[in-house]
Structure formats: C-alpha cells, structure tokens
Amino acid sequence: MDKKEKEKYKIKLLKKKEEIVEKLSEAYTESKEVETGIAQDLVDKAESSYTKEFILSLSNAEREQLFLIDEALKRIEKCEYGVCQMCGHKISKKRLDVVPWTSYCINCQEKAEEESS
Numbered sequence: 001m002d003k004k005e006k007e008k009y010k011i012k013l014l015k016k017k018e019e020i021v022e023k024l025s026e027a028y029t030e031s032k033e034v035e036t037g038i039a040q041d042l043v044d045k046a047e048s049s050y051t052k053e054f055i056l057s058l059s060n061a062e063r064e065q066l067f068l069i070d071e072a073l074k075r076i077e078k079c080e081y082g083v084c085q086m087c088g089h090k091i092s093k094k095r096l097d098v099v100p101w102t103s104y105c106i107n108c109q110e111k112a113e114e115e116s117s
C-alpha cells in the first residue's frame with residue numbers, strides 16, 4: 001500500500017474516531033448537565049489519553065470501535081496496515097473502504113464470527 005493510500009485511510013480513521021468522541025461527549029453533557037467547556041475538556045483528554053471516566057461512560061460497542069480504530073492507526077504507523085492479523089494476507093481495499101478499522105480479511109472475519117456464534 002502506498003503512502004497516499006495509507007494517508008487516505010488514516011484520515012478516515014481519525015474522522016470516525018472524532019465522530020464517536022463527539023457523539024459521546026454530547027451524550028455525556030446531556031446526562032450530566034455539565035457546564036459548557038467541561039465537555040470540550042473531556043474531548044481533549046479523550047483525544048490524548050482517554051481518561052478513565054470517559055472510557056467508563058462509553059458503551060461496549062463504542063469502546064470496542066475506538067479500540068479497533070486506535071489499533072488500526074498504530075498499524076498504519078508501523079506499516080502493517082491492510083494486512084490480516086490472523087492469516088497475514090492482504091485485506092481487500094473494498095473491505096478497507098467500508099470498515100477501515102478492521103483487523104481481519106473477510107475470510108477470517110467470517111470464521112471468527114462462526115466460532116463465536
């Protein structure tokens with residue numbers, strides 16, 4: 001995968017991450033009725049080092065997705081992005097376009113889902 005493509009997926013991942021963090025900080029603000037400004041602080045902290053409270057306020061699915069996004073961003077830095085973490089084969093670009101945070105190729109994903117169901 002060339003640099004330009006990696007950059008494209010990186011932007012996608014960061015955008016998705018931002019979306020989740022934003023949505024969550026909104027939900028957090030509504031439920032706690034915190035003053036303006038605190039929510040922004042939360043987002044800032046979450047961007048750098050996910051505070052414990054923030055993580056605890058996430059649903060499992062959202063936590064999982066943020067984790068996967070971070071893992072994918074790490075793989076981009078290590079130049080391992082786009083490679084299946086199970087079988088080592090390349091993940092199709094079509095799949096990466098839809099789920100850029102995926103760690104597995106379609107075959108391994110299906111296998112994993114079969115085993116867990």
Ligand SMILES: [Zn+2]
Nearest residue numbers: 084087105108
């Ligand atoms: Zn695989």
